[in-house]
Amino acid sequence: MAMPYVAVASSSMAATPVLMPRLPATAAANAATRCSAWPYLPPRLSSSSNHFSGSRRFSSLQVRASSSEETSLNTEELFTDLKAKWDALENKSTVFLYGGGAIVAVWLSSVVVGAVNSVPLLPKIMELVGLGYTAWFVYRYILFKSNRKELATDIEALKKKVTGAE
Numbered sequence: 001m002a003m004p005y006v007a008v009a010s011s012s013m014a015a016t017p018v019l020m021p022r023l024p025a026t027a028a029a030n031a032a033t034r035c036s037a038w039p040y041l042p043p044r045l046s047s048s049s050n051h052f053s054g055s056r057r058f059s060s061l062q063v064r065a066s067s068s069e070e071t072s073l074n075t076e077e078l079f080t081d082l083k084a085k086w087d088a089l090e091n092k093s094t095v096f097l098y099g100g101g102a103i104v105a106v107w108l109s110s111v112v113v114g115a116v117n118s119v120p121l122l123p124k125i126m127e128l129v130g131l132g133y134t135a136w137f138v139y140r141y142i143l144f145k146s147n148r149k150e151l152a153t154d155i156e157a158l159k160k161k162v163t164g165a166e
Helices: 025-034 075-088 092-118 122-142 145-163
Strands: 005-009 017-021
Touching: 092 122, 122 145
Parallel strands: none
Antiparallel strands: 005 017
């Protein structure tokens, strides 16, 4: 590669031109941070150690098609089921209201998490609180068999209360 040279004149009375190699702007910036006048050379990649053949690289990503009737998805049947369920709804406006409320709640929680995350020490404190709560929950409900049964009955009671079966 041909290196461009810049003629630099000395400041003394006798002007003697000195030829110095001119570095590109990015190389000059890298040279200033490295404290060296040598141009930056990227590390050499060894073609024998880092080379993978295409068959070895994608061997775990093999996908096979099957013509089995039981696993195929019938889109027409799916749409007819969805249409029947939509037509069976009495309050369609309620579905839109709940859907819109869910979208607003996700957006609002994203804003709150972003604000909490921007405070310098608060994210680490929140991680510690979450870790402590997880340890307490495991000790309280999951570690012992009797407590697991209590948790299962609490969850079943909550399911009945939410679905209105109680």
